[in-house]
Amino acid sequence: MAKETTFPSTFSNLVFGFLLIFTFHSQVLRAFQQYGDKCNQTTTCSSPNLTCSQNQTCACSPDFVTDYSNPGNIVCVKKSDYGEVCPAGDFNPCYSDTTCTPDVNGINRCLCDRSFYRTNFNTCSSMDELSPSKISATSTANTVTLTWTADKHGMDVTYTVISNQGQGQLVGSVTDTGATWSNLTSGRKYSFNITTTLPSDNYYPVKVMQVYKGDVWTEPAIPGPVMSVTLISGTPGAAYMYSITFQGSQGDVDHYLININNEIVDVTGTTSIFSTLKPGQNYSYSLTSYNGINNPSQVFTGTFKTNVTDPGVILNLTVQQDAIIARVLNISFFCPDAKAFPGNIQGYTIQKTLFDVQQVAEETPYRFVASHSACGASFSDSDVGEVFVERDYSFSVRAWNDFYVGNFTPAVEIYIAAKVPRLDLLYDISKLLTKVDNAQLGNTKIEVLLNTGYILDANQGAVTDVGIAVCVKSANILCTNIVIDNLDNLKTWDYARHFDFNVVYRTTPSDWFQTLQSQPSQFSYIIGGDNCTSLPTTTFCNGELPAGKELALILVQCNSAGCGQVIYNNYYTRIVAGTDNNNLALGLGIGLGLGCLLLAAVILAVVIYYKRRQRLLRRKREMQTIHQSVDKPSLPANPPPHFRVNNGTTDDYIVPIGNLHSDYFSAPSLSQSTHTYKAPEDEAIYDYIGDDYLTFKGVPDEESPRGS
Known part of the structure; x- marks a missing residue:
């Protein structure tokens, strides 16, 4: 079994103490x-x-x-x-x-x-808040008014305005809403500075701010009236040049506009030229001045009258007689010299002088209806008074305008010569000679009514003779272009009668002009009303007119310059005075001749028809004889002598070729088995049916005059 290692309690205490020290040290570091x-x-x-x-x-x-x-x-x-x-x-x-x-x-x-x-709210704000805003300016000719809006925000703010031109005068004081300057120059540009001032206190010095440096123009002053009107040049009746001088505006002006008779002229000075004015006229005008930015002044209006001078002298006066009408005169002249400034010519005065025993001068004014720039016109006696033919006159002319009468030109003499009479131009010819319907006059007379006042008028010169000639229309005489130079050279009635009236003859007697002078203004005259058979052949006599003839009457007037005539051709056409035995015989002869011609035509037509009929019958019989004598070996047995076809309208015959007459048919021309040939004389038709025979068509039968 392994051995277990353990820490003593003192070690644990050491670790705990270390942790306490580290924590305290961290707190110390944080504090510093x-x-x-x-x-x-x-x-x-x-x-x-x-x-x-x-x-x-x-x-x-x-x-x-x-x-x-x-x-x-x-x-x-x-x-x-x-x-x-x-x-x-x-x-x-x-x-x-x-x-x-x-x-x-x-x-x-x-x-x-x-x-x-x-500010009152313990904050700092820009001085711009205290400065004026929405600044505007208006002006007149001598003042400028500045207006604005401003909010002082409770501060003791003041405003001042200064003109940079150093001119003018502040009207009153500057308010919170604007200021006005006066005594400024008209039409001039000004600059104004608006200054905002905040006074000093315990902490601040005075605060100043300029907010406006704008330009303001004063209006131009109203210009004055027209001072003078001077005629520079001009052409009578056309264009005149006038210099107009007016009083300028006070102060500064950029230009002027002057309006006269709707002609506007822009000038920088105080003199302008106009070309639409006429002398002696009243005109209204308007004047306006403008400053440097084309702002207008008030408009000045007024009137003036252009000056008028002597109308000047007329030059190159000529007086000529019209070539046809004796008492029409053509008077022409040159207008007065434009340099003479003739003004508004109203017309011309014509002085006429008749050279007679008393040497009387007659002055007749004449006012032109049209523009006088025509410088001449045609004048008749109605314009310049009565003018007598074959007399001596002198004429002078002068011009006159609204205020002046010019001088007469030197006299121009002229003799008013006689001109060939022109009754057709001076009068209504239907009123000179008028036909009178008079059924009691018979066959050889015509009654006319004469206007002796017109016929004897000496408008073209003293009348020496008046007469009526007769022209009998025929195939050789048309009576259209007859010119009579002398009434005495015309043929007499007796002469014309011997030549069956184939000449123009005089039907009025030699003393007829003297007779008319003693007659009333309306005189009835019967043409053909005298018995002239016992008078000599050389005597002019009003003998009977030829009956049944178309006549033209010729009214003739003569003076020392010649004779003029009016032919009454259309008005007196086909004048048939009656019917006599000669005319009856002529009518019967013409009728009988026409009847004979008609009868001969009928007889000729009958003879032609008869001969034609006989010839056709003869040919038919010849064909029948030929048919009976022909031997027809190649034809069917017992053929009929003839047979009818086409509903009985055509006879067909079979004939040998050798028996046909050579005028009708040429046998060698046969070249087809069937063909149609036309005979040249009787229009018979042959059809070829073999070497020796033809069918003969179209031989007329007894009912038909021709073959088919």
Whole structure:
């Protein structure tokens, strides 16, 4: 058996004592842990100023701050409250919202930073809270008003405003909500600084903060009125150039806008040029000035009138007579020189002088309806007063505007010569000569109504003769392009009668012009109303008209320049005065001739039909004779002489080829067993049925005039 070893009781006591000593030693070590030493729940820091941090090292407690000024002896210094004296150093012994800084007496105390202030709630807040916010500015021409919002938070805060231009004057005092400056220059840019000031106390000096340095423009001052209107250049009736000078705004101005007659001009000075104005006119205008940021001033409105000068002198006056109408004059001239600034020309005055015994001058004003830029027009006697033909005149012209009358041009003389009469242009020809329906006149007379007032009017010159000519229409005479130069050169009625009225003749007597002068304005005249058979052949006489003829009447007026005529062609067509024995014989002859022609045509048609019928019957008989004499050995026995086909409308015959007339058929042309040939003369048809025989078709029977 093995021997058991045991410890004596003294050994047990030794172990127990060792454990007691170790435990006591651990407690001693725990009590002496320093700053930065390791610590835990069993090993604590050596001082109440220390605390075991989260990283299990001894650090300064929350109410203490670490002083590193002596690296060999780092200590924890207790934090100071607001206003308490604090030690100087590289560390802040104050609570978090304060800092150790000298007060107004140079003693280090825990105070707010210089950009902060101490609130009533014992906290430090930024000075920005005391500064103005939502700052805005408005201006007039001489003032600037600044407005803002601010909260002093119970502090004794003041505000000041300073103009960096050193100009202007503060109106009253600066309030908690804004300030106003006056006596500023219009249209100028200004900069303003708003300063927030917190006064000093036992701890702090004065605290100042600038919060605004914005630019503000004053409005431009309202410009003044138009001072002068000067005409620079112009063309009558067209464009004029005017210089407009106005009073500028006080202060600074960037530019102006001036509006006249809806023409807007932008200028930097006080003079502008306009090209749409006319002389002597009233105009309304508006003026606006603008500053450097294009803010407008108040609008100035007013009126002015453009100046008017003498209308100037008309140059190169010419007066010409119209080539056709005697009393129409073409007056032309050059407008007044544009450099003369003729103003708003209203029209022209024409001075007409008739050179007669008294040398009387007649002045007739004429106002242009259209623009005077036309510089001339056509004037008739209705425009310049009555003008007599074959007289001497002189004309002068001058212009006139709203205020002035110009000088007359040098006189231009003209002789109003006679022109060939043109009744067709000057009058309604239907009123010169009008047909009168008079059934009692018989076969050879026509009544017309004449307007002697028009016919004898000397509008183209003094009338020397008036007459009526007659033209009888025929195949050789159309009466359309008749020109009569002299009434006395026309043929007489007796001459025309001997030539069956195939010439134009004068139907009015030689003294008819004198007769018309003593007649009323409406004069009835019967053409063909005289018996001229006993008068000499050379005498103009109003003899009877030829009956049953188409006539044209020609009204002729003559003066010293020649003769003019009006042909009444369409109005007096087919004038049939009646029917005589000659016309009856002519009608009977024409009718008898037409009847004979019709009868001859009928007889000719009958003869042709009869001859045709006879020829066809003769041919039929010849064919029948040929058929009876033909020997037909190759045909069937006893063939019928002929047989009918096609419902009895055609006779068919069998004939030998040799018996056919060579005009009808050429036997050698047969080359097929069956073929159809057409005879050239009687249109009979042959069908080839063998070497020697044909069937002969289409021979007319007695009922049919032709073969089928």
